[in-house]
Amino acid sequence: MNIVVCVKQIPDPADPGALDADHTLKRDGKLILDESDSYGVEMALQLVDKAGSGEVTLVSMAPNSEVSGLRTALAMGAAKAILVSDDALKGAGALDTAKVLAAAISRVEGADLVLAATESSDGYTGTVPEQIAAILDLPSITFAKSVEIADGTVKVQRQTEAGYDECEAPLPALVSVTAGVVEPRYPSFKGIMAAKSKPVDNVTVADLGIDAAIVGWAGAGQEIVDVSAAPEREAGEVIEDDGEAHLKIVEFLDGLKVL
Amino acid sequence: MALSKVWVHAEKTETGVAPISLEMLAKAREIADTVEVFTAGDGAAIAEEVGAHGATKVHATGDLSGKLLGAHVGAALAAAIEAGDGPDLVMLGTTQDGRDIGARLSVKLDKPVLTNNVEVEVADGIVVSTPIFGGTQIVKTKFSAGGTAIALFRPKSFVAEPSGGAAAEVAALDVPDCGAAGAAKVNNHHVEETSGPKLDEAAVVVSGGRGLGEAGKFEMIEELAKLLKGAPGASRAIVDAGWVPYSYQVGQTGKVVKPTVYIAAGISGATQHMVGMKGSKNIIAINKDPEAPIFGIADLGVVGDVHKVLPKLLDALKAR
Numbered sequence: 001m002n003i004v005v006c007v008k009q010i011p012d013p014a015d016p017g018a019l020d021a022d023h024t025l026k027r028d029g030k031l032i033l034d035e036s037d038s039y040g041v042e043m044a045l046q047l048v049d050k051a052g053s054g055e056v057t058l059v060s061m062a063p064n065s066e067v068s069g070l071r072t073a074l075a076m077g078a079a080k081a082i083l084v085s086d087d088a089l090k091g092a093g094a095l096d097t098a099k100v101l102a103a104a105i106s107r108v109e110g111a112d113l114v115l116a117a118t119e120s121s122d123g124y125t126g127t128v129p130e131q132i133a134a135i136l137d138l139p140s141i142t143f144a145k146s147v148e149i150a151d152g153t154v155k156v157q158r159q160t161e162a163g164y165d166e167c168e169a170p171l172p173a174l175v176s177v178t179a180g181v182v183e184p185r186y187p188s189f190k191g192i193m194a195a196k197s198k199p200v201d202n203v204t205v206a207d208l209g210i211d212a213a214i215v216g217w218a219g220a221g222q223e224i225v226d227v228s229a230a231p232e233r234e235a236g237e238v239i240e241d242d243g244e245a246h247l248k249i250v251e252f253l254d255g256l257k258v259l
Numbered sequence: 260m261a262l263s264k265v266w267v268h269a270e271k272t273e274t275g276v277a278p279i280s281l282e283m284l285a286k287a288r289e290i291a292d293t294v295e296v297f298t299a300g301d302g303a304a305i306a307e308e309v310g311a312h313g314a315t316k317v318h319a320t321g322d323l324s325g326k327l328l329g330a331h332v333g334a335a336l337a338a339a340i341e342a343g344d345g346p347d348l349v350m351l352g353t354t355q356d357g358r359d360i361g362a363r364l365s366v367k368l369d370k371p372v373l374t375n376n377v378e379v380e381v382a383d384g385i386v387v388s389t390p391i392f393g394g395t396q397i398v399k400t401k402f403s404a405g406g407t408a409i410a411l412f413r414p415k416s417f418v419a420e421p422s423g424g425a426a427a428e429v430a431a432l433d434v435p436d437c438g439a440a441g442a443a444k445v446n447n448h449h450v451e452e453t454s455g456p457k458l459d460e461a462a463v464v465v466s467g468g469r470g471l472g473e474a475g476k477f478e479m480i481e482e483l484a485k486l487l488k489g490a491p492g493a494s495r496a497i498v499d500a501g502w503v504p505y506s507y508q509v510g511q512t513g514k515v516v517k518p519t520v521y522i523a524a525g526i527s528g529a530t531q532h533m534v535g536m537k538g539s540k541n542i543i544a545i546n547k548d549p550e551a552p553i554f555g556i557a558d559l560g561v562v563g564d565v566h567k568v569l570p571k572l573l574d575a576l577k578a579r
Contacts, residue, residue: 017392093371094362121531124511125374126353127411130329130362139443141327143355145505159505160355162273163451167327169443178512180499221371221404230390230397233537233556238549241563246572249522249543252559256541258463258487258520259579 001051001149003044004105005078006116006129007037009062009069013121022217023224024091025122031062033069036117038076038184040177043147044115045077045185051149055079057111059104061089061097065202074195075187081198082107086205091217094123098131100215103208105136107201113154114174118143129176139169142176262291262381264346266336268357269296269309269317273450276308278459279352281419283412284312287350288422290381295346295427297336299328299356302429310427312419318432327443328356333363334441335434340368345407348385353411361411370404374411385410393511393530394537414459414515415538451506456490458507463489464518464539466509467497468532470525470546470565474502479569480524486576492516492536494526510535525565528553545569 009031011017018026044056058073058081065085074081082104089100105114114133119126133140145164146157154173158165169175187195205212213219239245253259265287270277280296287294295316296309302319309317318339323331339345349364351357353375365372377397378388384401385408391398402408458464465487467480477497484491492514493507509516510532521539526532528544528551536542537556544557547564554560561568 019396023398094374095365095369095371098362098366119512125372126358127362127365127372127374130359131366131372134330134333134363134366134440137438137440139327139440140329140359141443142329142359158355158445160448161277161506163449163504163506165445165449166447167443167445170439173443178505179495180501180505221402222373223401223403224398225386225401226397226399228397228399230394235555236558236560238554238557238560238562240549241561241568243567245545245561245563245568246575249545249559249561249568249572250575252541252543253487253520256520259576 001048001054001112002057002108002110003048003054003113003115004057004059004108004111005037005040005044005073006101006114006132007041007058007060007069007073008034008120009060009066010034010120010122017122019227022091023227027063031066031069033072034117034121036119036121036179037073039179039181040115040117041073041076041078042182042184043177046182047113047147047149057081057108059101060084061100063090067200070200071195072187074198075191076185077191079198081200083200083202084205084208085202088205088212088216091220092215093220093222094125094127095131096215096219098128098135099210100205100208101128102132102135103210104203105132112171113149114138116174116176118176118178129174133174138172138174140174141167141169144175144177145181147175147177147181262347262385264293264295265291265348265350266346267294267296267314268351268360269298269305270352270354270356271298271300271305276305277352278419279354279414281312282415282417283350283352284309284314285420286379286417288313290379291347297332297432299323299332306429307426310424311421313422313424314427315424317427317429319429320432320434323434325444325446326441327359327445329359329363330437330441331434332360333367334437335432336360336364337367338435339432340407348408348410351411353413357411361409365409368407370406370409371402372409372411373400376410376412377416379410390534394534415517451504453506455485456488458490458492458509459514459516461490462519463487464492464509464516465489465522465524466492466494466526467524468494468526469496470527471497472566476566477502479573482573483522483569486573489518494529494532523553524569526553527551528556
């Protein structure tokens with residue numbers, strides 16, 4: 001069982017985000033593994049473990065040959081990584097990203113399954129996994145809350161608005177997983193040490209055989225025309241509970257006539 | 260300047276057309292001369308409802324024999340657009356199926372798909388507005404690739420309003436053979452039973468977060484929601500922790516709610532959560548951390564322990 005996991009390295013969500021002058025997200029500081037992707041990595045490790053053979057390969061696209069987030073996922077147990085880093089990718093939209101990641105995935109021989117998060121924590125478009133599946137002509141099941149593999153088929157409980165659907169697809173396939181699908185492990189000290197020497201194949205757009213003119217700003221097919229502050233919501237009254245705060249809440253609800 | 264034609268994804272629920280689709284139809288009528296819908300499965304069943312909201316035609320794929328929609332509907336739309344019958348804009352909801360269909364269509368047409376939009380304007384081209392950084396900033400993006408634009412909208416961005424139109428004409432939307440890509444299928448549907456009003460339609464929403472301390476304490480949230488004839492909701496943290504199902508989740512991932520009253524108990528107010536509830540008319544927050552971001556948008560903030568405030572609040576409401 002060979003599994004490819006798409007992982008994104010993002011600015012720490014605990015820090016306030018900012019845009020560069022060209023309206024792209026500031027990503028020049030240290031990047032970390034998107035927590036949303038740790039679930040896919042864990043799921044992949046467990047599925048390979050259960051199958052008894054195979055390995056987990058990571059693919060990622062990031063500026064400045066950033067690897068710190070990849071090292072975290074390698075420390076969890078992934079075997080190797082392909083990192084696409086190229087100045088031509090600045091301004092890449094979801095479709096461009098999917099083209100690049102799909103080309104990187106194609107370099108992994110014998111991949112049975114591609115896993116990704118349902119959406120990244122920063123860009124949150126939620127379309128890249130399905131776009132990758134479309135480019136690679138794979139069946140896909142998005143929003144998985146449980147994933148099992150048996151007899152060349154992936155069986156998935158897919159979250160829906162009302163509950164969940166039991167779905168399946170023949171391998172090879174792509175599955176996007178929600179947070180909570182499994183509990184991600186913490187990298188062990190041994191894992192962290194081992195990760196330092198695991199192979200990371202650092203490639204450019206040209207290495208993937210992609211024309212730089214069709215990705216990044218050049219090929220985005222979209223143009224940001226304005227960025228502005230959203231209308232702010234004013235804070236109201238804040239009180240300290242002195243043991244009687246519940247009466248204040250009742251009074252407030254009364255005023256709104258919802259009681 | 261108006262668009263000549265817009266297609267809206269008519270998403271179905273057990274009882275009819277999903278609210279998000281009716282909301283988009285109201286907006287589509289404002290910006291286009293002709294408004295039509297496309298849907299997976301049967302078109303006749305929804306022809307009257309979408310007609311009443313301004314659609315003149317339903318492009319329906321017919322039975323997809325349990326296949327997941329993304330690949331099939333995406334390919335069908337691409338084929339129709341390539342045949343020259345396409346709209347200027349395809350509108351879908353930022354929902355599971357909406358994202359799958361939009362993503363597949365974008366690859367087939369080799370055009371971008373822009374998601375999480377809350378507004379669309381037509382001036383010098385089609386421009387959509389998207390909240391970023393937890394809704395603190397709005398980005399406006401213009402489609403510059405030409406051809407059909409594909410945009411996904413967050414629920415509750417527009418207000419649904421019937422236009423009093425006649426039943427829409429039903430037309431076949433032919434689905435090409437999708438081969439391996441179309442092989443994913445649904446074997447069974449599971450509906451999680453809930454009582455009371457739906458989370459995204461309730462006038463009162465009471466949500467609980469990590470501050471509750473343990474899964475069992477969510478009962479207080481459910482009881483309060485019931486007393487207020489509202490719906491219980493949750494932050495992502497306690498959904499990920501497995502305390503409550505995903506269908507309770509309010510936020511960027513999860514449901515967008517805009518109730519008359521939103522009560523956040525033990526929720527600090529991560530941007531992830533706030534983007535899904537900051538449109539509420541009135542917000543009450545209870546949290547023991549006075550620095551919690553939720554207090555920045557609350558109309559009434561109570562700095563206190565939910566384990567003390569909630570039981571007293573429940574008793575006071577029950578005594579009335």
